[in-house]
Amino acid sequence: MMKLLSTLSIAVLLVACSGSGSQQQEKATESGELNVYSNRHYDADRILYEKFTEQTGVKINLVKAGADELISRLEIEGDKSPADVLITVDAMKLNRAKEKGLLQPVEAKTNNPPKFIEEENYWYAIAYRARVIAYDKEDVDVSELSTYEDLANEKWAGKILIRSSGSSYNQSLLSSIIHANGEEKAKEWAAGIVKNMARDPKGGDRDQIKAIASGVGEVAIVNTYYVGLLLNSENEEEVKAGQKVGIYFPNQEGRGGHINIGGIGVTKTAPNKENAIKFIEFLTNDENQKFYASNSFEYPVNQNVSPDSTIASWGEFKIDNLDYAKKTDLNEQAVRIFEEVGWN
Numbered sequence: 001m002m003k004l005l006s007t008l009s010i011a012v013l014l015v016a017c018s019g020s021g022s023q024q025q026e027k028a029t030e031s032g033e034l035n036v037y038s039n040r041h042y043d044a045d046r047i048l049y050e051k052f053t054e055q056t057g058v059k060i061n062l063v064k065a066g067a068d069e070l071i072s073r074l075e076i077e078g079d080k081s082p083a084d085v086l087i088t089v090d091a092m093k094l095n096r097a098k099e100k101g102l103l104q105p106v107e108a109k110t111n112n113p114p115k116f117i118e119e120e121n122y123w124y125a126i127a128y129r130a131r132v133i134a135y136d137k138e139d140v141d142v143s144e145l146s147t148y149e150d151l152a153n154e155k156w157a158g159k160i161l162i163r164s165s166g167s168s169y170n171q172s173l174l175s176s177i178i179h180a181n182g183e184e185k186a187k188e189w190a191a192g193i194v195k196n197m198a199r200d201p202k203g204g205d206r207d208q209i210k211a212i213a214s215g216v217g218e219v220a221i222v223n224t225y226y227v228g229l230l231l232n233s234e235n236e237e238e239v240k241a242g243q244k245v246g247i248y249f250p251n252q253e254g255r256g257g258h259i260n261i262g263g264i265g266v267t268k269t270a271p272n273k274e275n276a277i278k279f280i281e282f283l284t285n286d287e288n289q290k291f292y293a294s295n296s297f298e299y300p301v302n303q304n305v306s307p308d309s310t311i312a313s314w315g316e317f318k319i320d321n322l323d324y325a326k327k328t329d330l331n332e333q334a335v336r337i338f339e340e341v342g343w344n
């Protein structure tokens with residue numbers, strides 16, 4: 001219902017300014033401005049966008065919303081869309097946009113290894129983050145940790161912290177578990193996690209770590225960059241919370257740890273394809289990948305660039321392959337399972 005409502009409200013918005021779509025597109029082409037649809041929410045992005053404008057003179061107009069909303073918006077706008085690029089924090093969403101015919105393949109010069117470029121060049125990764133286990137260093141013996149699957153074991157009853165199922169990070173993680181173990185096992189896993197939760201899901205990933213620091217729960221599933229942000233925060237309490245936890249990369253004996261890819265694709269009807277490609281090359285170049293590494297604490301995708309020292313101190317890890325992200329219907333299955341097991 002919510003989805004329908006938001007689609008409707010976009011439709012209404014478009015009707016209200018009907019006729020302006022193609023004018024907007026023409027205007028964008030003439031001025032060379034770049035229209036960016038993004039669901040990333042980091043200061044680092046904003047700073048880099050300003051830098052891009054300084055260096056190239058190309059103004060960036062940013063539309064921020066959830067990935068699903070942005071994809072619906074592109075669908076509704078059709079070939080009159082003013083958007084040049086779509087940026088999401090999840091490869092699955094970019095693949096969905098590709099399947100829906102909303103993106104076009106482009107040749108951009110990057111130092112991304114092949115695994116960080118879509119097979120047919122429909123999108124390029126700009127950064128990634130691992131979804132890891134953060135554990136209370138005082139209360140958890142690291143030898144107790146092994147896999148995501150193991151966290152559903154009753155030995156963790158009352159100890160697990162994780163955000164709500166509405167998060168695309170969790171939907172993506174569960175999709176990878178469905179892909180690895182099948183739907184039934186994945187459902188058992190989700191039910192086990194719900195049973196083991198220290199509290200009903202609330203807040204973002206940082207809040208799960210803060211909860212560990214204040215004695216609620218012992219083990220959290222979080223993205224690495226949030227730990228980096230806590231440890232490098234100006235707020236002393238946040239630094240202390242970050243220092244309370246150790247980082248564990250799960251499933252290292254098996255398929256590897258889950259990652260989320262932030263990536264960018266050029267829209268099919270991009271009014272400024274050339275600038276869009278320049279923008280991809282800009283975001284993935286050595287200098288700006290270093291900037292991402294030390295400001296958003298993500299892993300760089302450019303193979304010439306190393307992660308920030310905080311992140312690097314946790315060591316290297318085996319990454320689960322991204323095959324699950326090509327099966328975009330797994331996301332729907334994941335959402336259904338979350339609902340069925342009552343993961344709020």
Ligand code: FE2
Nearest residue numbers: 041089205223
């Ligand atoms: Fe995030």
